[in-house]
Amino acid sequence: MTAHEILIFIFIGSLFAGFLGSLSGLGGGLIIVPLLVLFLHVDIHYAIGASLIAVIATSTGASAAYVKEGFTNIRAGIFLETATTIGAITGVAIGSHLSAPLLSLIFGIVLLCTSISSFYTKHTVDSKPSHDKLAAFFKLNSSYPSKTGNIPYEVKNLPAGYLVMFGAGTLAGILGIGSGALKVIALDNIMGFPFKVSTTTSNFMIGVTAAASAGLYLHMGYIDPLLSLPVMLGVITGSIIGARLLPHIQTQHLRIMFGCLVMFIALQLIYKGIIGTI
Amino acid sequence: MEQKKSTKVLKLEYILSSTLKGGLYLSILISVCGAALLLINNGYHTFDFSQFKGEPRDLSDLPALMHEILNGDPLAIIQLGIFVLILNPILRVLTCLILFIYEKDFLYIVLASIVFAILLYSIL
Numbered sequence: 001m002t003a004h005e006i007l008i009f010i011f012i013g014s015l016f017a018g019f020l021g022s023l024s025g026l027g028g029g030l031i032i033v034p035l036l037v038l039f040l041h042v043d044i045h046y047a048i049g050a051s052l053i054a055v056i057a058t059s060t061g062a063s064a065a066y067v068k069e070g071f072t073n074i075r076a077g078i079f080l081e082t083a084t085t086i087g088a089i090t091g092v093a094i095g096s097h098l099s100a101p102l103l104s105l106i107f108g109i110v111l112l113c114t115s116i117s118s119f120y121t122k123h124t125v126d127s128k129p130s131h132d133k134l135a136a137f138f139k140l141n142s143s144y145p146s147k148t149g150n151i152p153y154e155v156k157n158l159p160a161g162y163l164v165m166f167g168a169g170t171l172a173g174i175l176g177i178g179s180g181a182l183k184v185i186a187l188d189n190i191m192g193f194p195f196k197v198s199t200t201t202s203n204f205m206i207g208v209t210a211a212a213s214a215g216l217y218l219h220m221g222y223i224d225p226l227l228s229l230p231v232m233l234g235v236i237t238g239s240i241i242g243a244r245l246l247p248h249i250q251t252q253h254l255r256i257m258f259g260c261l262v263m264f265i266a267l268q269l270i271y272k273g274i275i276g277t278i
Numbered sequence: 279m280e281q282k283k284s285t286k287v288l289k290l291e292y293i294l295s296s297t298l299k300g301g302l303y304l305s306i307l308i309s310v311c312g313a314a315l316l317l318i319n320n321g322y323h324t325f326d327f328s329q330f331k332g333e334p335r336d337l338s339d340l341p342a343l344m345h346e347i348l349n350g351d352p353l354a355i356i357q358l359g360i361f362v363l364i365l366n367p368i369l370r371v372l373t374c375l376i377l378f379i380y381e382k383d384f385l386y387i388v389l390a391s392i393v394f395a396i397l398l399y400s401i402l
Contacts, residue, residue: 001324001325001326002323002324002325003316003317003320003323003325004317006325006327007313007317040327041327041328042327042328043327043328043329043330044330045330046327046330053360053363053364056363056364056366056367057302057305057306057363059367060298060301060302060363060366060367060370061298061299061302063295063298063370064295064296064298064299064302074374074377075386077374078371078374078386078389078390078393079386079389081371081393082389082392082393082396085393085396085397085400086396088400089396089399089400100330138385139383139385139386204370207366207367207370208367208368208370208371208393208397210367211364211365211366211367211368211397211400211401212396212397212400213400214364214400215364215397215400215401215402216400218338218360218361218364218401219338219339220332220338221332221333221334221337221338222332222333223333223338223357223360224327224333224337225309225312225337225353225354225356225357225359225360226313226316226325226353226356227327228356228360229309229310229312229313229356229359229360232306232309232360232363233306
């Protein structure tokens with residue numbers, strides 16, 4: 001393909017990926033890599049590199065908006081980022097030794113699990129103060145703004161949350177995704193952060209984790225500029241369009257439709273991984 | 279326990295937010311300039327991404343990249359934009375580190391320094 005064709009096709013494909021990711025809430029990385037690999041015939045290593053760049057871009061853009069609103073718990077972000085960045089380096093070390101079919105297989109399994117779990121959403125409603133000693137030591141208890149003033153919250157289960165964050169970072173390093181869903185689970189379901197704090201703090205962390213992976217992959221030659229640029233621009237534009245459209249669409253039908261589509265993509269990846277034709 | 283934010287902290291957060299947005303636009307600007315240069319000079323050269331060969335040294339190794347940029351290589355310019363993009367989260371962590379130094383929060387000065395060091399190890 002010529003440079004013109006690459007920029008245009010990849011941009012359009014990534015536009016669709018960003019749009020789909022934003023509407024389904026599954027995040028960019030999980031959609032970008034399969035789209036590039038299955039439909040645009042890009043080798044999975046290049047796809048992982050380009051996906052990480054797109055993840056950093058969308059995370060940076062979103063964070064710029066969230067920091068001002070006061071929901072992000074920066075201490076929680078930094079504290080847990082020690083886990084995710086070490087995880088990211090571990091992930092890169094592991095992933096760079098895996099073959100393309102194996103990566104495709106792992107990716108398909110993770111995608112399948114994520115799409116199935118997205119049908120079940122449980123948010124913590126329990127907001128009783130936890131008096132957790134570790135949480136107090138690490139100064140993670142805080143408050144978030146609301147119409148009635150600042151609402152305080154306390155968190156717990158730091159070791160479990162920390163471990164899951166390490167896992168999320170490792171997955172991000174191997175697959176080139178943001179692992180946002182897993183991070184929100186760790187923050188919200190395991191540690192008990194309020195939902196809006198979990199999502200904004202997770203977003204804050206996603207960019208840092210991706211940067212840790214991207215830096216290493218850059219030196220390993222995984223990141224191609226001609227591929228990464230249209231992916232980055234396409235995904236940002238697509239997710240903005242998706243976010244604008246989201247309030248106007250019925251979420252239930254959407255969920256089911258996208259869940260099925262994503263499951264189909266996941267199965268294709270698994271199939272190709274097993275056959276080894278990727 | 280409620281945390282009251284001093285005006286200095288709020289100001290730092292505002293600077294952080296603006297820096298993030300500016301950094302994103304800067305990286306896009308640089309990359310798009312590189313892409314424009316590429317299309318003008320070289321639009322019909324073919325590229326193939328279906329096989330992984332790994333990027334050549336002048337696109338993955340920093341000193342070599344700098345050299346290529348000074349030569350005006352369009353791909354290197356796009357890569358520079360990407361490099362600036364990767365710097366953004368690192369800058370974010372640095373800003374948090376400065377915030378913690380200002381607040382004399384020794385625990386988090388250490389934690390943020392660890393994250394910062396890991397990121398530097400990755401990018402350099």
